[in-house]
Amino acid sequence: MCLILFAYxxxxxxxxxxxxxxxxxxARPTRPMQYWPEQSSxxxxxxxEQGGTWLGLTNQGRFSALTNHRDGRQPKQGDRTRGNLPLDxxxxxxxxxxxxxxxxxDRFDGFNQLIDDGEQLCxxxxxxxxxxxxxxxxxxxxxxxxxxxxxxxEARKTALKDCIDSGExxxxxxxxxxxxxxxxxxxxxxxxGITLDFERMLSxxxxxxxxxxxxxxxxxxxKHNGEAEIVxxxxxxxxxxxxxxxxxxxxxxxxxx
Numbered sequence: 001m002c003l004i005l006f007a008y009x010x011x012x013x014x015x016x017x018x019x020x021x022x023x024x025x026x027a028r029p030t031r032p033m034q035y036w037p038e039q040s041s042x043x044x045x046x047x048x049e050q051g052g053t054w055l056g057l058t059n060q061g062r063f064s065a066l067t068n069h070r071d072g073r074q075p076k077q078g079d080r081t082r083g084n085l086p087l088d089x090x091x092x093x094x095x096x097x098x099x100x101x102x103x104x105x106d107r108f109d110g111f112n113q114l115i116d117d118g119e120q121l122c123x124x125x126x127x128x129x130x131x132x133x134x135x136x137x138x139x140x141x142x143x144x145x146x147x148x149x150x151x152x153x154e155a156r157k158t159a160l161k162d163c164i165d166s167g168e169x170x171x172x173x174x175x176x177x178x179x180x181x182x183x184x185x186x187x188x189x190x191x192x193g194i195t196l197d198f199e200r201m202l203s204x205x206x207x208x209x210x211x212x213x214x215x216x217x218x219x220x221x222x223k224h225n226g227e228a229e230i231v232x233x234x235x236x237x238x239x240x241x242x243x244x245x246x247x248x249x250x251x252x253x254x255x256x257x
Contacts, residue, residue, distance in 0.1 A: 004140060008134050009136035014223055016220065019174035022054050022215050022217075031046040044086070050083050052084050056090050060250060061118035062118060063116040069110030071192060072193025078107050096119075106126065127145055140157050151188045169221075178214075218232045
């Protein structure tokens with residue numbers, strides 16, 4: 001993931017409202033979101049190159065999502081793929097606190113992770129404080145630490161608030177608000193140690209280029225009663241491809257399309 005927007009304990013009906021874009025090279029093989037044949041309680045997409053995921057949840061109500069932390073000046077450091085981080089949490093029964101205490105963060109390149117054990121939603125990173133409970137409200141993650149006010153993050157947070165406050169909240173609306181391709185003036189761009197041309201391209205919420213871009217948009221709605229809906233819209237260079245939707249009541253599946 002490269003952009004995650006979410007509202008936590010902000011809406012009277014929903015514990016978590018989240019929408020996210022995964023940006024990746026078009027050539028990198030991916031399995032779209034589904035129940036994993038090898039892990040029957042896990043709903044997630046799969047990176048077929050390294051075997052990990054960027055976002056997922058389980059029938060038991062566990063959730064995790066990941067972005068990388070972009071710093072072109074810092075050399076690679078990890079010996080494990082960051083996609084293992086959501087899997088390690090989702091497939092465990094650990095609380096958020098126990099998970100972070102068992103983690104060896106130096107084994108990974110820079111990351112930001114949301115973890116939810118069903119009791120609390122937390123943020124962790126190896127570029128920030130070890131573990132932070134997420135306060136109620138509207139928040140976001142891009143390729144910097146929690147709520148860093150990059151232009152696209154602030155713009156999409158405003159769009160998410162407007163979507164929720166309008167009373168027209170839906171998975172379709174959440175996916176649509178992530179399709180914005182606007183870029184921002186150079187004076188507002190972060191300096192993350194990459195070229196200015198690349199920084200400009202990555203300043204859009206929805207990225208399109210010849211070989212790299214937004215590969216999937218995910219919308220997740222979790223009610224306070226444990227009813228959940230997750231929708232993933234996939235993209236290739238030519239545009240939108242398949243869309244997958246799964247509805248759950250934690251502990252049991254309601255329906256699958």
